[in-house]
Structure formats: structure tokens, C-alpha cells
Amino acid sequence: MKAAPFAYHAPETVDDVAGLLAxxxxxxxxxxxGQSLIPLLALRLARFGHLVDINRVxxxxxxxxxxxxxxVAAGTRxxxxxxxATVAGRVPxxxxxxxxxxxxxxxxxxxxxxxxxxxxxxxxxxxxxxxLEASLEVRGPSGPREIPAAEFFVGTWTTSLExxxxxxxxxxxxxxxxxxxxxxxxxxxxxxxxxVGAVCGVRVDEAGVVDKAALGFFGVGATPIRAGDAxxxxxxxxxxxxxxxxxEIARLATRELAPSDDLHATxxxxxxxxxxxxxxxxxRALSEATDG
Amino acid sequence: xxxxxxxxxxxxxVRRVTVEPRVTLADALRDECGxxxxxxxxxxxxxxACTVLLDGEAVRSCLVFAVQAEGAAITTIEGLSPxxxxxxxVQQAFRDCHGLQCGFCTPxxxxxxxxxxxxxxNPSDEELRVGLSGNLCRCTGYQGILGAARQVIEAGGAG
Numbered sequence: 537m538k539a540a541p542f543a544y545h546a547p548e549t550v551d552d553v554a555g556l557l558a559x560x561x562x563x564x565x566x567x568x569x570g571q572s573l574i575p576l577l578a579l580r581l582a583r584f585g586h587l588v589d590i591n592r593v594x595x596x597x598x599x600x601x602x603x604x605x606x607x608v609a610a611g612t613r614x615x616x617x618x619x620x621a622t623v624a625g626r627v628p629x630x631x632x633x634x635x636x637x638x639x640x641x642x643x644x645x646x647x648x649x650x651x652x653x654x655x656x657x658x659x660x661x662x663x664x665x666x667x668l669e670a671s672l673e674v675r676g677p678s679g680p681r682e683i684p685a686a687e688f689f690v691g692t693w694t695t696s697l698e699x700x701x702x703x704x705x706x707x708x709x710x711x712x713x714x715x716x717x718x719x720x721x722x723x724x725x726x727x728x729x730x731x732v733g734a735v736c737g738v739r740v741d742e743a744g745v746v747d748k749a750a751l752g753f754f755g756v757g758a759t760p761i762r763a764g765d766a767x768x769x770x771x772x773x774x775x776x777x778x779x780x781x782x783x784e785i786a787r788l789a790t791r792e793l794a795p796s797d798d799l800h801a802t803x804x805x806x807x808x809x810x811x812x813x814x815x816x817x818x819x820r821a822l823s824e825a826t827d828g
Numbered sequence: 829x830x831x832x833x834x835x836x837x838x839x840x841x842v843r844r845v846t847v848e849p850r851v852t853l854a855d856a857l858r859d860e861c862g863x864x865x866x867x868x869x870x871x872x873x874x875x876x877a878c879t880v881l882l883d884g885e886a887v888r889s890c891l892v893f894a895v896q897a898e899g900a901a902i903t904t905i906e907g908l909s910p911x912x913x914x915x916x917x918v919q920q921a922f923r924d925c926h927g928l929q930c931g932f933c934t935p936x937x938x939x940x941x942x943x944x945x946x947x948x949x950n951p952s953d954e955e956l957r958v959g960l961s962g963n964l965c966r967c968t969g970y971q972g973i974l975g976a977a978r979q980v981i982e983a984g985g986a987g
Binding site: 537538539540541542543544567571574575578579587589591615635638639640644645725726727 | 830832848849850852855871872873876879882885886887888890891892893895896940943944957958959961962
């Protein structure tokens with residue numbers, strides 16, 4: 537239950553982080569909040585010759601507002617997200633997802649970039665990033681590049697990041713106008729990984745007609761999953777909750793899901809749960825968009 | 829790997845410890861500083877027994893390497909008690925309300941509850957349950973612990 541030996545590096549600039557990753561390749565691992573990595577090391581499920589701690593890199597921390605986007609530097613802690621007024625005002629779905637990430641002691645250390653790069657299939661942030669079409673800023677040996685969230689999550693704990701690349705920031709598009717957002721999940725105990733969760737965003741135009749919709753799941757596959765057919769079916773409908781056939785949207789959203797069985801739940805149960813959570817999330821998001 | 833000498837600020841006192849980078853803050857506190865009030869059970873971030881304050885915020889000291897804590901103000905359960913040997917308001921409430929039995933989880937609960945009530949002095953029952961959900965107790969049962977929290981809230985806070 538103790539980590540295997542490693543060499544510890546604590547660089548203070550992104551350039552130095554990139555240099556260390558270039559020098560050590562897949563022998564090196566980024567240490568951000570450590571709330572997933574350190575358990576993996578302690579359980580000896582993973583070992584690395586070099587840990588590159590990014591906690592002392594000032595440019596990897598903080599939230600900034602850009603035209604149409606909110607940029608969250610990768611080392612920004614969950615607790616900062618929970619309290620940040622810019623995030624609450626411009627990407628409320630992130631603010632609402634954050635208290636569901638672990639326990640507050642975990643959120644005091646855990647980072648946004650860590651949660652995205654760790655890519656746990658039952659985690660909240662990857663599903664939010666996918667549903668909102670976030671863009672991931674990456675720094676590698678050949679310079680910076682951007683990866684759309686839809687191309688970032690590849691499998692369980694696996695992303696399209698190369699071993700010598702660093703996730704620098706996530707940029708979330710802001711939604712203007714009459715919008716509503718909701719996160720719904722079921723976990724055995726608050727702070728545990730969800731058995732299944734759903735994230736939802738809707739926007740209605742001046743006539744109250746849905747003109748934008750985002751719906752995503754976590755805990756139902758190896759990656760977060762976006763429900764494109766259900767989103768398309770919402771567009772052009774009156775956004776009042778009573779005007780939407782919630783059961784039909786939930787059916788469209790979940791018909792292609794094929795979650796597997798595990799210790800916590802059967803696949804069949806998960807799919808049914810995804811349907812229930814879709815209806816709940818949609819009800820809350822539509823109510824918010826049409827009442828506000 | 830090579831040991832490093834660190835200066836850790838623990839309970840207001842600077843301690844020099846020489847450890848490998850892989851040594852967790854929890855192990856450094858217990859084995860190098862002799863502060864065995866911080867308990868270690870699961871060692872992978874599930875149980876909360878090893879909770880300490882890092883710059884005033886509750887963290888699991890098994891999920892922080894000691895080398896990462898250099899430069900931060902670390903407060904352990906020993907640092908929460910007044911120096912005259914009396915009990916902190918949270919500790920006193922645990923004693924009054926039968927919030928502990930074997931006592932193994934107690935330091936983590938006391939540190940977590942202290943941080944929680946300093947930040948949220950008047951939580952609802954639901955907020956209290958959520959706030960304490962990151963600490964496991966396997967013998968007392970949680971009602972006494974929740975009762976202790978309510979006593980602290982009614983008596984004016986965690987101090």
C-alpha cells in the first residue's frame with residue numbers, strides 16, 4: 537500500500553513541464569491533484585519512474601473569461617470551480633456538477649485537468665466537457681494543439697493525449713439567452729462514483745422553442761456518451777416541460793446504450809436508470825429555461 | 829530514490845524531515861514527526877481517517893506526498909487542541925455525544941468537522957450528512973457524530 541519509488545520533479549513553468557515530458561516520455565506521469573493517481577500508485581496498479589508535479593506552475597491555475605468561452609487552466613482545483621463566480625454565471629453546468637465530484641476533502645486537492653485526463657468513465661467532468669463541446673488545450677514537444685472533447689475520450693482511463701503531451705486547459709463554450717442546465721446522478725453514497733449520471737443543457741428562443749440541446753451520460757460505457765438523436769429530437773419543440781414527450785426523448789437517448797454489468801449494478805438496470813435520469817435532468821433544465 | 833530534506837510547517841512549528849519523494853504526508857507526520865494522532869487505515873483515499881488541514885483546508889494526507897506539502901501550513905489533530913490540554917469544541921462535543929467508540933476514525937472526523945463548520949457554520953442536516961460522507965466510522969454509528977456536530981453548531985461553532 538505504498539507507492540513504488542519515483543523521481544520527483546516540481547517545475548514552475550509549462551515549458552519546463554513539457555521539457556520533462558519530452559525527456560522521459562512514457563516513464564513520466566503528471567501529478568496534478570493526485571486524488572486518482574496516488575491511489576493507483578499506492579495500490580501498485582501503476583508505477584512511473586518520474587512524477588512531474590504541476591502544483592507549483594502558476595500558469596496552470598485559474599479561470600478566465602474569453603469571448604464566448606470560459607477557459608479553465610488544468611491545475612484549477614474543484615473547490616475553486618465550486619466557488620468561482622465566472623463559472624457559475626457562464627458555465628453553470630460545471631458549477632452544478634462540481635459538488636458531486638468526490639468529497640470536499642477530495643475537491644480541495646483534485647483538479648479539473650486531472651479529472652479530464654484521468655478519464656474515468658463514471659466521472660462528471662468528462663461528460664460535461666463532451667456534452668458542452670469543450671475544447672482541450674494541449675502542449676506537446678511540437679507545440680500546442682487543440683483537441684475537441686469528442687476526440688479526447690478514447691476508453692476507460694484513456695485519452696488521445698500522447699505520453700509526452702500535457703493538458704494545459706479546458707475551454708468551455710458559454711451559452712447565452714434563455715438556458716437551463718441540470719446534472720442528475722445516482723451514487724450509493726454522496727461522493728462515491730456514480731452508478732449512472734446524466735448532464736443536460738437546453739436553450740429556448742424568444743418563442744419558447746428549443747434551439748439548442750446537449751445531453752450526455754456517464755457510467756454507461758467506457759467513455760462519456762452523448763445522446764445526439766435525443767438532442768436532435770428536442771430542437772424545434774416547444775420547451776415547456778408539459779409540451780415535451782419526456783419518455784420518448786429518454787427512449788431515444790438510451791436505446792443504443794449497452795452498459796455492462798458490474799458489482800454495483802447490472803447493465804439492464806443502468807440503462808433503465810439512464811432513462812429515468814434523462815427525464816429528471818430534462819425536466820429541470822427545461823423548467824429553468826422556460827421559467828427564467 | 830534519493831531522500832530529500834524538507835521543512836514542514838506542522839502546527840506552527842517547523843520540522844525538518846528527510847524522506848523519499850514517495851512518502852506520503854501521513855507517513856511523514858506519523859513516522860518522522862511522531863504525530864501519531866493522524867491515523868492511517870485504507871491508505872488510498874477512501875476512509876478519511878488521515879484527514880489534516882493544509883493551509884486551512886481539509887485534505888487526505890495519504891493522497892499528498894510530503895514533498896508537496898513544503899511551504900504549506902499543516903494542521904493535524906494535535907494542532908486543533910488548545911495547548912493547555914483541554915479539548916477543542918468539536919472534540920468536547922464528540923465526548924459529550926458519544927461520537928466515538930474505538931476512536932480510530934475520530935481524528936479524521938474531528939478535523940473534517942472542524943473544517944466543515946468553520947466554512948459552513950450553520951449547515952442543514954442534509955449538508956452535514958454530505959459534508960461528513962467522506963469519513964467512515966465502523967463501530968460508533970453516525971448518529972452520535974451528527975449529534976456532536978449539532979452540539980458544536982448550537983454552542984457557537986468549531987472555534
